[in-house]
Amino acid sequence: MIRNTALAALLLAPGFTYAASVLSAPPELNNKSYVLMDYETGQILASKNENEKLAPASMTKMMTSYIIEQKLLSGDLTENEKVRMNESAWCRGSSTESCMYVPLNGTATALEMLRGIIIQSGNDASKAMAEHIAGNEGTFVHMMNQEAKRIGMNSTQFANATGMPAEGHYSTAKDMATLAQHIIHDSSKYYPIYSEKEFTFNGIKQGNRNALLYTDPSVDGLKTGHTDEAGYCLTTSAKRGPLRLISVIFGAPSMNERASQTREILAWGYANFETVKVQPANQVLAKAKVWYGTEKDVQIGLAENFNATMPKGEANAIKTQLVVQPKLTAPLKQGQVVGKYVATLNGKVIAEKPLIALKPVEEAGFFAKMLDHFVELIFTCQIFRQAMCITHGKQVMRITMA
Numbered sequence: 001m002i003r004n005t006a007l008a009a010l011l012l013a014p015g016f017t018y019a020a021s022v023l024s025a026p027p028e029l030n031n032k033s034y035v036l037m038d039y040e041t042g043q044i045l046a047s048k049n050e051n052e053k054l055a056p057a058s059m060t061k062m063m064t065s066y067i068i069e070q071k072l073l074s075g076d077l078t079e080n081e082k083v084r085m086n087e088s089a090w091c092r093g094s095s096t097e098s099c100m101y102v103p104l105n106g107t108a109t110a111l112e113m114l115r116g117i118i119i120q121s122g123n124d125a126s127k128a129m130a131e132h133i134a135g136n137e138g139t140f141v142h143m144m145n146q147e148a149k150r151i152g153m154n155s156t157q158f159a160n161a162t163g164m165p166a167e168g169h170y171s172t173a174k175d176m177a178t179l180a181q182h183i184i185h186d187s188s189k190y191y192p193i194y195s196e197k198e199f200t201f202n203g204i205k206q207g208n209r210n211a212l213l214y215t216d217p218s219v220d221g222l223k224t225g226h227t228d229e230a231g232y233c234l235t236t237s238a239k240r241g242p243l244r245l246i247s248v249i250f251g252a253p254s255m256n257e258r259a260s261q262t263r264e265i266l267a268w269g270y271a272n273f274e275t276v277k278v279q280p281a282n283q284v285l286a287k288a289k290v291w292y293g294t295e296k297d298v299q300i301g302l303a304e305n306f307n308a309t310m311p312k313g314e315a316n317a318i319k320t321q322l323v324v325q326p327k328l329t330a331p332l333k334q335g336q337v338v339g340k341y342v343a344t345l346n347g348k349v350i351a352e353k354p355l356i357a358l359k360p361v362e363e364a365g366f367f368a369k370m371l372d373h374f375v376e377l378i379f380t381c382q383i384f385r386q387a388m389c390i391t392h393g394k395q396v397m398r399i400t401m402a
Helices: 057-074 110-118 123-134 137-150 173-186 191-195 255-272 366-386
Strands: 009-012 033-038 044-048 082-084 107-109 198-201 204-207 219-227 231-240 243-252 273-279 286-291 297-302 306-311 319-324 337-345 348-357 388-391 394-397
Touching: 033 173, 033 255, 044 173, 044 255, 057 110, 057 123, 057 137, 057 173, 057 219, 057 231, 082 123, 107 110, 110 123, 110 191, 110 198, 123 137, 173 191, 173 219, 173 231, 173 243, 191 219, 219 255, 231 255, 243 255, 243 273, 255 273, 286 319, 297 337, 306 337, 306 348, 319 348
Parallel strands: none
Antiparallel strands: 009 319, 033 044, 033 243, 082 107, 198 204, 219 231, 231 243, 273 306, 286 297, 297 348, 319 337, 337 348, 388 394
16 A cells, blocks of 8 residues: 655755854753743743743733733723722732722723733732623633633643632743743733833832833833742843843742842843844745646745844854645635745754745636646656556555655
8 A cells, every 4th residue: 555645845945054152051040940032933042940830920910911912902802991890809908919909899991900910910900800801700710721722831720810829820931931922922012011110000109020120121021920839930021132032030039039030041141142034024935836726836935024043153054944835725815824934053943934825826717727637647646656666577565755
């Protein structure tokens, strides 16, 4: 029996050779877990216990705010929509709880609540928005876990919208970095809120607890967290030139330590890595065969600029490949994914982005499609004959892998 294996067409773009540079060792940090991630590619540049399940404290609110932001962007919420502070969400104020201080049965707009969550870390705002969106916090938590699964937070489980200690409430440094990556990309309209240093509501002005916002102009987010169980936690993003890094700290021993450790790991990242432009968007990279279409081929390229992050001094060493789906069949829409563009360094994939059809290809008429069917049949028969050889009167199958 012949197994017909269809493999993607591989088109090689110009590559380079290089001598690998030597990285300095990442710093040793006194915490439970940490990650340094390249935003552009999702590469983990340095880590400790990156997949260890730990209490995320108020970094949980990143998922709460992400869902709110997506609801605002989709039109399911409006910025000026009034949100009531029910007694179940109301914050009486205590040393163990962060609050926005919306009065009981008072209201704030959805955008004010979002600021109260991001800047003031308001537990009351988090619960009020959860109830407003989903009816109750439990149903909202289900939405949080669905979103976590959708974006690839595979080692995370939420039990509430605030990050207060609860059984079965955990995440990892790697998952929190993934969430930060999605907030920056998917919620770009609202991401600037994460860099705001203070917010005043109900006559009460509160500052953002992310100390790096006050000392490092390249830092523009994201969220702090602290409970006795979790220790001091911080998810941060910084952008210097084209290189954006995301750092996550779990379980530092103090507020000052989580800030200084973040500075240290960011400094190491920027000293050792750089982001280079590999290929601009919307340029024709190749033409690919199309079956049953009004055109015989389609121009393919990238929808977004393709950047890659690598150790400094290795920019000329990147090799790139266009991997196109083995059989493209009309109709094809403009922007439809038809493959992927892959960048490798030292034989290791460091970045990839979808290849798209730059122009649409309509489906051909009946007779043109029949002609393509005939051509495809001849092509298949030729492959079949090449895979057969006659030896001493017996048929011997030879399978060739392309």
